[in-house]
Amino acid sequence: MDCSKIRNFSIIAHIDHGKSTLADRLLLDTGAISPREFREQILDDMDLERERGITIKARAVRIKYQGYIMNLIDTPGHVDFTYEVSKSLAACEGVLLLVDAGQGIQAQTVTNLYLAMERDLTIIPVVTKIDLPTAEPEKVRQEVAEFVGVDPNTIILSSAKTGQGTDEIIQAIIDRIPPPKGDQRASLKALIFDSKYDNYQGVIAYVRVFDGGFKRGDSLLMMQERTHHIVDEMGVFNPHPEPVEQLSAGEVGYIAAHIRDISEVKLGDTVTQAERPAEKPLPGYQEAKPMVFCGLYPINAKDFSSLRDALGKLRLNDASFTYEPETSASLGHGFRCGFLGLLHMEIAKERLEREFALELLITAPNVAYHAINQKGKKIEIENPTDLPPPQEIERIEEPYIRAHVMIPSDNLGVVMQLCQDRRGVYISTEYLDPTRVVLTYEIPFAEVVMDFYDKLKTVTSGYGSLNYDFIGYRPGELVKLDVLINGNPVDALSSIVIKEKAFYRGRALVEKLKEVVPRQLFEVIIQAAIGSRILARDSIRALRKDVTSKCYGGDITRKRKLWEKQKEGKKRMKKIGKIDLPQEAFISVLRVD
Numbered sequence: 001m002d003c004s005k006i007r008n009f010s011i012i013a014h015i016d017h018g019k020s021t022l023a024d025r026l027l028l029d030t031g032a033i034s035p036r037e038f039r040e041q042i043l044d045d046m047d048l049e050r051e052r053g054i055t056i057k058a059r060a061v062r063i064k065y066q067g068y069i070m071n072l073i074d075t076p077g078h079v080d081f082t083y084e085v086s087k088s089l090a091a092c093e094g095v096l097l098l099v100d101a102g103q104g105i106q107a108q109t110v111t112n113l114y115l116a117m118e119r120d121l122t123i124i125p126v127v128t129k130i131d132l133p134t135a136e137p138e139k140v141r142q143e144v145a146e147f148v149g150v151d152p153n154t155i156i157l158s159s160a161k162t163g164q165g166t167d168e169i170i171q172a173i174i175d176r177i178p179p180p181k182g183d184q185r186a187s188l189k190a191l192i193f194d195s196k197y198d199n200y201q202g203v204i205a206y207v208r209v210f211d212g213g214f215k216r217g218d219s220l221l222m223m224q225e226r227t228h229h230i231v232d233e234m235g236v237f238n239p240h241p242e243p244v245e246q247l248s249a250g251e252v253g254y255i256a257a258h259i260r261d262i263s264e265v266k267l268g269d270t271v272t273q274a275e276r277p278a279e280k281p282l283p284g285y286q287e288a289k290p291m292v293f294c295g296l297y298p299i300n301a302k303d304f305s306s307l308r309d310a311l312g313k314l315r316l317n318d319a320s321f322t323y324e325p326e327t328s329a330s331l332g333h334g335f336r337c338g339f340l341g342l343l344h345m346e347i348a349k350e351r352l353e354r355e356f357a358l359e360l361l362i363t364a365p366n367v368a369y370h371a372i373n374q375k376g377k378k379i380e381i382e383n384p385t386d387l388p389p390p391q392e393i394e395r396i397e398e399p400y401i402r403a404h405v406m407i408p409s410d411n412l413g414v415v416m417q418l419c420q421d422r423r424g425v426y427i428s429t430e431y432l433d434p435t436r437v438v439l440t441y442e443i444p445f446a447e448v449v450m451d452f453y454d455k456l457k458t459v460t461s462g463y464g465s466l467n468y469d470f471i472g473y474r475p476g477e478l479v480k481l482d483v484l485i486n487g488n489p490v491d492a493l494s495s496i497v498i499k500e501k502a503f504y505r506g507r508a509l510v511e512k513l514k515e516v517v518p519r520q521l522f523e524v525i526i527q528a529a530i531g532s533r534i535l536a537r538d539s540i541r542a543l544r545k546d547v548t549s550k551c552y553g554g555d556i557t558r559k560r561k562l563w564e565k566q567k568e569g570k571k572r573m574k575k576i577g578k579i580d581l582p583q584e585a586f587i588s589v590l591r592v593d
Contacts, residue, residue: 004179006250007070008208010088012116013098014106014465018128021160022098022169023061023074027239029166030065060091060194060206060252061239068174071208071252073193075112084320086115087267090283091193091208091252094122094177096169099144101127101135101157104436106406106465113148122177125150126169131159143433180210182249187278188212188220190247190271197313201233203259206252207271210282213248219274220257223281227264228274229257262312267319290322290338291399291470292345292449293382295363295492296352297334303358304333310356311335314348321348326383331361331492336383338368342449363492367446370397370473384494387480390531396496397473399445402427405456407464409437414459422447423498442471446496481506481535483513484527506535519543 011019063070073088089095095116099105116123125144130137137157145152156172158165194206214220218231233256235243247253259265270281298307311323322338339345345365352358369381372394381387387396403424407415409431416426416439424441431437443452448468456464481502483493493513497505506528513526517540524540551559 003182003184003250005068006180007068007094007173007177008073008092008180008250008252009070009094009096009173009177010073010075010085010092011096011098012075012085012089012112013128014100014103014108014112017098017100017103017106017109018160019074019098022096022126022128022158023072025160025163025166026063026072026170027061029163030063030070030170060237062236062252065170065174069251070170070173073252085112087193089115089119089121091191092121093180094124094173096173097123097125097144097148098128099125099140101130101137101140102132103463104140104143105147105432108465108467110404111467123148124169124172124176125155126165127155127157129159129161130157130164131162180250182209182211184211184213184249186211186249187276188214188271188273189278189282190214191282192265192267192269192271194317195265195267196317197262198256201256201258203257203262203265203316205255205259205265205271207247207255208252209247209249211249211278212273213246214273215246220255221272221274221277222264222266222269223272223278224266224269225264229259229264232256232258262316265316289470290320290340291367291445292339292341292365293368294337294339294345294365295326295328295331295334295383296323296337296349297328297331297361297363297492299359299361301332306356307335307352307358307360310352310358311337313356314351318348320344328363328385328492331363338382339365342453364495365449366495367399367449369399369478369496371395372397381496384480384496385491387496390479395475396478398476398478398496400442400471400474401445401448401468402471403441403443403448403466403468405439405441405464405466406432407437407439407456407460409435411460411464412437412439415439415456415464418452418455418459419443422452444474444476444498445470479530481509482529483509484525484529485517486525487527502530503535506530510536510538514538514540 011023013019060071060073063072073091075085075088097109097113097116099109113123125148127137127140127144129135141152141155141157144155156165156168158169160166188209189211190207190209192205192207196204198204214231214234216231216234220229220231221227222229233243234247234253235241236247236251236253241254244253255271270278272278296307298304308325315321315323320340321344323335325333326336327333337345337348339348342365345362349360349362353360366384369387371379371381371387373379373388373392374394376394379386379388387393403419405415405419412429419426419439419441422443424443424447427440427442429437429439453466456466477499478496479499479502481495481497482489484490510526510528517524517526519540519542521543523542526538526540527534528536551562
């Protein structure tokens with residue numbers, strides 16, 4: 001394949017700015033798919049993506065047009081899936097930067113633009129959705145031109161729904177994005193930018209070939225894992241997998257080599273030929289650092305091994321989360337999982353339940369803390385139950401982020417109040433234009449992870465957007481808040497909270513749990529405590545069984561005897577009775593304000 005005829009590009013934008021719709025239009029107008037095959041969000045092949053209307057996974061597809069081959073890698077837009085975007089950009093030479101003509105530049109637009117600039121990619125700005133009644137294409141075009149630093153006339157106006165501007169976009173991809181610089185005679189270097197597990201073919205690795213080439217039957221070496229595999233099948237995405245005879249420099253495709261051990265394939269690894277290996281691997285990817293942690297437990301204890309296998313296969317497809325086994329006194333055996341954000345956690349749980357037919361219970365999410373003991377040793381706390389006793393701790397440090405909040409200027413006061421309520425430290429205010437402003441705050445990540453994004457959307461009528469960068473750990477007045485049911489601590493409901501808010505959170509938590517914990521035949525006492533100090537207490541009255549209903553007349557002592565017997569039985573039951581907490585009990589922790 002002649003590299004000069006290849007173009008590798010990605011589409012980046014803020015969430016819901018039209019990436020998937022434009023990808024659909026490009027495939028349709030170039031004949032990559034026929035009108036009969038067409039359906040909306042054709043590259044979003046997960047039911048979850050189509051239901052929520054968001055892209056979760058990057059997806060590659062090959063487009064043939066007038067003698068050129070264009071490899072498109074679609075990307076997500078939500079801040080929780082930035083890792084997927086960075087993976088895609090490593091396999092490209094250029095990007096289409098989409099900006100909604102009705103909303104203008106948003107927080108994730110800025111982040112994705114910087115990711116592309118760091119990799120020195122060619123950027124083609126496109127103003128989309130110009131057919132909407134609220135669209136202001138010329139105003140947004142000028143705004144994008146000033147922000148990116150380009151001539152406004154080079155910014156393309158388009159509407160993927162009507163097809164306006166699509167031809168210009170295709171021509172700009174051919175004219176402006178440079179062809180790959182790979183050497184077809186050099187030793188093979190191919191980057192694994194994604195992978196998935198197939199029950200019949202084993203691990204399928206998605207690769208971008210940078211140098212050299214390979215064909216079926218070649219012996220390949222994974223440079224990071226040092227494992228050898230014989231190529232059984234290779235192919236490209238048209239948009240469905242289509243086997244080919246060989247892949248060479250500049251091309252994007254997949255490799256199947258009957259790899260059954262999922263640990264042998266790592267995202268970011270370099271594939272080379274075993275007989276003529278490359279001298280050094282490609283740079284690969286920076287390891288994603290999880291920010292939100294929770295416990296995942298099978299509702300049926302027999303599903304533990306199935307959950308372990310499912311997590312391994314999911315991580316093959318999504319390397320940005322981590323997992324390790326853990327045991328809970330109240331929930332049994334499960335896994336401690338780390339995610340990039342709350343939406344990422346929610347999506348991963350739903351994928352596990354749908355794709356692997358598991359019933360899972362998820363514990364309250366928390367962030368990772370650092371506990372410094374009296375000897376000065378730093379302990380990383382991913383689970384509140386791992387926190388040492390208070391007398392052994394010198395201080396606790398919590399993660400901070402620098403949050404960039406982009407909002408309409410009319411909502412400035414209410415959003416500043418929201419940030420300050422979440423212990424935010426004000427940094428700056430920057431006006432993009434008279435109607436939009438960017439607020440920068442440094443906020444503890446624990447204050448953002450629960451419902452900050454939802455509250456921001458509410459107070460700005462949906463126009464606010466958030467992006468953040470992790471900036472390190474800082475000391476805080478933090479304590480461990482325990483929940484006790486009938487005097488027994490429920491480790492899965494423990495959390496680390498700011499000391500001054502512990503009483504209010506404990507009281508709210510007890511009130512929430514009282515609503516969702518089912519009534520028993522004995523009294524259930526719910527308490528919130530810090531160490532031995534009880535902050536809040538409430539009880540759920542016992543279900544009453546009328547044991548004297550069979551008594552007709554007779555002496556009152558007969559009834560009293562039955563009541564006393566029932567009373568003794570309830571006392572005994574309270575000591576040995578086991579309360580099964582429903583999933584709502586753990587979800588209620590998320591919703592406590």
